[in-house]
Structure formats: C-alpha cells, structure tokens
Amino acid sequence: MSQVELYHEQTARQRVAAIADAGSFAEILPPPERLTSPYLAQLGIPVSFDDGIVIGRATIDGKKVYIAAQVGPFIGGSVGEIHGAKLTGLFMAAARNRVPCVVLIESGGVRLHEGSAGEIAIAETMRAIFDCRARKVATIAVIGSDIGAYGGMGILSACCDFRVMTEHGRLGVSGPIVIEKWMGKQAYDSSNRALVWKTSGGKTKYLLNDAEALVHDNAGAVRAAIAKLLRKSGPVNLETAKARQQELEKRLKRFSGTADPDDVWKSLGVRDIERASLASAPEFVELVKAGKATVGKIRR
Amino acid sequence: MEKFAKAFPSRPLKAPKDRRWALAGVVGSGNLEVMFERNAGGPDRMECHVETSIPGYKNSWLAALADFAGHYPVGGTKVTIHDQGAAPILVTLRLRQAYNHLTKATT
Numbered sequence: 256m257s258q259v260e261l262y263h264e265q266t267a268r269q270r271v272a273a274i275a276d277a278g279s280f281a282e283i284l285p286p287p288e289r290l291t292s293p294y295l296a297q298l299g300i301p302v303s304f305d306d307g308i309v310i311g312r313a314t315i316d317g318k319k320v321y322i323a324a325q326v327g328p329f330i331g332g333s334v335g336e337i338h339g340a341k342l343t344g345l346f347m348a349a350a351r352n353r354v355p356c357v358v359l360i361e362s363g364g365v366r367l368h369e370g371s372a373g374e375i376a377i378a379e380t381m382r383a384i385f386d387c388r389a390r391k392v393a394t395i396a397v398i399g400s401d402i403g404a405y406g407g408m409g410i411l412s413a414c415c416d417f418r419v420m421t422e423h424g425r426l427g428v429s430g431p432i433v434i435e436k437w438m439g440k441q442a443y444d445s446s447n448r449a450l451v452w453k454t455s456g457g458k459t460k461y462l463l464n465d466a467e468a469l470v471h472d473n474a475g476a477v478r479a480a481i482a483k484l485l486r487k488s489g490p491v492n493l494e495t496a497k498a499r500q501q502e503l504e505k506r507l508k509r510f511s512g513t514a515d516p517d518d519v520w521k522s523l524g525v526r527d528i529e530r531a532s533l534a535s536a537p538e539f540v541e542l543v544k545a546g547k548a549t550v551g552k553i554r555r
Numbered sequence: 556m557e558k559f560a561k562a563f564p565s566r567p568l569k570a571p572k573d574r575r576w577a578l579a580g581v582v583g584s585g586n587l588e589v590m591f592e593r594n595a596g597g598p599d600r601m602e603c604h605v606e607t608s609i610p611g612y613k614n615s616w617l618a619a620l621a622d623f624a625g626h627y628p629v630g631g632t633k634v635t636i637h638d639q640g641a642a643p644i645l646v647t648l649r650l651r652q653a654y655n656h657l658t659k660a661t662t
Contacts, residue, residue: 303581
C-alpha cells in the first residue's frame with residue numbers, strides 16, 4: 256500500500272471505497288442483480304453487470320450521502336437506459352430523503368446505441384437534481400477522470416450545486432474532436448493537449464468559477480473537498496438563473512475575441528502563466544487567490 | 556456474440572460466508588468482467604457462463620476454465636463472464652483477481 260493512488264487511475268468501485276468512510280458503502284442494485292442493458296445484445300455488444308455505473312449509500316465524515324460512480328472503460332461511461340435510470344433513482348432518493356448526493360463523473364454523455372432512452376434519462380436526472388436543490392439538498396459532481404464530463408453529463412454536472420475537479424478533469428459539452436470536426440483544425444486543434452486542457456481542464460474551470468474546488472489527483476483530496484461542500488446547497492430560482500445568465504453573457508463579451516487561452520488566464524489575474532501551468536492544484540488555488548486582488552471581484 | 560455454459564469439477568471453496576460475490580475487470584475493448592457468486596450448484600462444481608463478442612473460441616474458453624477449476628478450490632461457485640475480446644492470459648488474470656476478492660480481505 257505504499258504506492259500513491261491516483262484518482263484518475265482508480266476504477267469506479269475503488270474511487271467509491273476510497274472516498275466513502277471505510278466499510279460504509281452499501282451498493283444499490285449490485286452486479287448479482289444483473290440489471291443490464293436490454294439493447295446491447297442486439298448489436299453484438301456484451302453487457303455489463305452494473306451497466307457502467309455503481310450507486311449506493313455511504314457516509315463521508317460520518318454524514319450520510321448517496322454516491323454514484325461511472326465506469327468509464329465500459330462504452331465511455333455512457334448513459335444508457337439502465338445506467339440513466341440508476342442515476343435518476345439515486346437523485347430522486349436523495350431529494351426524498353434529504354440526503355446529499357455525490358456523482359463521480361467519467362462519461363462522454365448519452366450512449367448513442369440507446370440514444371433516446373439515454374437523453375430522456377439525463378433529462379429526468381436533471382429534474383431530480385433540481386428537486387434536490389429546491390429542498391436544499393447538496394448535489395456535488397466530481398470530475399477528475401481521463402474521459403471527463405462531456406455531452407449530457409457535462410450539462411448535468413453544471414446542474415449540480417458544486418463541481419469538484421482535479422487538474423486531470425475536463426468539463427464541456429462537445430468534446431475536442433467533435434469541435435475540430437465542425438470548426439476545423441485551425442479553430443481548435445484537438446491533438447494539442449495543452450490547448451484542450453487550458454480550455455476545458457480543471458484549472459481553467461476553477462479560474463472561471465465553473466468549478467468550486469480544485470484538488471490533487473487523489474481520492475483523499477477529493478473526499479476532503481466533498482466533505483467541505485456537503486453542508487451547503489444553493490437554491491435555483493428565477494433570480495439566481497438570471498444572475499448566472501448575466502455572468503455568462505459578460506464572460507462571452509469579455510472573451511469572445513480571445514484566441515489564446517493564456518490571455519483568458521492573464522485577464523483573470525494569473526500573472527505568471529508558466530508557473531501557474533506547472534503548479535499543482537492547491538498551489539494553483541493559492542496563485543488564483545493571490546491574483547484576486549489585481550482582478551477585482553471575479554471570484555464570488 | 557457467442558454464449559455458452561458449462562460446469563467443471565473443482566474442490567469446495569474455502570472462503571468467509573459473508574462475501575456473496577466478487578467482481579474483477581470491466582467490459583472494454585480487449586478486456587472482460589468476471590463475477591464469482593457463491594453456492595450456485597453443488598459444492599464440487601464450478602458453474603460457468605460465458606458471453607463473448609468474439610465467436611469461435613469456445614474450445615479455448617473451456618480449456619482455460621477447466622484449468623482454473625482444477626487449480627483453485629472453487630466448487631460451489633458460479634462464474635459469469637462478459638468478454639470483449641480479452642486475450643487468454645487476461646482471462647486467467649481476471650479469474651484469479653475475482654477469486655482473490657472473494658476469498659481474501661481486499662483493500
């Protein structure tokens with residue numbers, strides 16, 4: 256056990272075990288239940304016992320939570336009918352029982368093989384998330400895997416109260432390759448990893464206030480960040496939605512002419528780009544806080 | 556897709572009774588998932604169910620599973636496999652991992 260466990264290298268079940276209090280996780284619909292996709296067999300694709308998502312009850316720092324973890328290696332962590340139903344049910348239970356809900360995201364969005372069912376499941380999960388928020392039940396998305404949170408899962412993560420990210424995590428709607436295909440390589444080069452991470456990676460998302468916490472690529476750090484956020488929940492109403500819309504309009508105006516993500520970083524108060532690029536997540540957070548004085552009120 | 560099932564003779568399983576099942580691996584390209592469940596059939600048989608996306612290798616599968624049942628005391632278990640083109644060496648590794656999860660304290 257002397258090796259360092261990196262969050263992005265762990266499996267979904269390992270992540271849940273490392274984030275929950277030791278031995279507290281009780282899986283709902285575990286693999287022996289065999290709740291598998293009814294569609295994949297017709298396409299010659301093998302099913303998975305848990306349809307690519309682990310859900311259950313646990314405690315974190317002694318506090319009850321519902322927790323879900325997506326299995327990225329199974330069809331890209333994609334949301335099929337069963338996968339989505341498990342996620343929806345978990346958030347519905349969270350709202351009903353007023354227990355915070357944490358989702359460890361590793362997904363490109365809807366499973367195209369069962370597209371309509373997946374789209375509907377994501378929409379239903381969003382409704383359940385807003386039910387949670389209406390009842391002041393905290394909802395937290397963790398984004399720290401190789402796949403990140405894209406498509407419907409990117410949108411879904413933005414519906415949650417909070418996003419905890421690592422430098423490894425990426426958040427977006429259309430993935431880099433999709434953007435390149437539509438807009439051309441000159442507009443967005445998906446093979447330029449520095450560019451991709453600087454536009455959708457954890458550091459930039461934290462800087463833009465799209466992620467509330469940026470932590471080490473380690474389950475212990477993720478767990479600590481979740482524990483801090485469990486108490487809080489933000490309401491969703493017309494007022495907050497309008498305020499957010501204004502914020503985003505301002506952002507668009509401010510950065511729409513910017514071609515280089517470094518300029519966005521600079522404009523948000525990062526003075527030493529190289530140092531910030533090489534900084535670890537907590538160091539980066541410190542740099543952002545130090546830069547705050549020069550940019551004024553960019554952070555809430 | 557190819558599906559088949561067969562039972563193999565094996566010595567009875569020695570493992571804590573509270574652990575009902577164990578899982579190893581994932582359904583991904585060149586990978587597979589293996590689940591062990593307790594007390595399926597008789598105490599001296601390992602019951603196997605295989606579902607694979609690559610047809611035509613039934614004999615190799617049966618040989619690998621018979622070999623495993625001969626080497627490890629897994630009587631009284633049911634093994635279910637979802638495969639997406641794993642190499643034979645990986646099949647054996649996943650079987651051993653799942654067996655370890657079932658019988659030993661895991662971290």
